[in-house]
Amino acid sequence: EAGVVQSPRYKIIEKKQPVAFWCNPISGHNTLYWYLQNLGQGPELLIRYENEEAVDDSQLPKDRFSAERLKGVDSTLKIQPAELGDSAVYLCASSLALHPGLPGGEQFFGPGTRLTVL
């Protein structure tokens, strides 16, 4: 079974440029998550989707970040314009169930996209 796929794995851009990350979750997983991970820190949730609906986007900086999951499968996360402080690893995860305590609630993570903003 294929895991969570993310692309690109690495991205280097100059500040003020736009950037987009793509995620393909595990087949059949209705819940999709985007996390940000700074060096030496644990992942921080940016947004959580149940099918195509964003059920929790309270941590997403909406002035420059946007996300979509139009058909309830693949998702893209965009930053426009990027700032130096956006340099981090962006992780995508998926799960069968929305709530982690339910059967199927464990999250499966992709390898992440390492963004460097110069």
Place this chain on the structure above:
Amino acid sequence: DAKTTQPTSMDCAEGRAANLPCNHSTISGNEYVYWYRQIHSQGPQYIIHGLKNNETNEMASLIITEDRKSSTLILPHATLRDTAVYYCIGPEKSSGDKLTFGTGTRLAVRP
């Protein structure tokens, strides 16, 4: 914010049991405890979770104290590939059960 506290780092010898503690003194009666780990340059990996009873799977065992204020993740026979950061997480129902990762415990398995 995460409600759990873990040691910053630990080490153990290869082949020995690794016991990783976690304090979660403010956890509510219906909130689970989750453990994930993250090997260098990879995404986090789910290990195990529990509510009240001890749990065991093919990766590890989870021992939860009777008062639920702390737990221990046990890797019975640690290998070099178990070197990773281990996160103990207690999602808050008030925040919609989202997983809040802290800084975790960096486990180094020595040959």
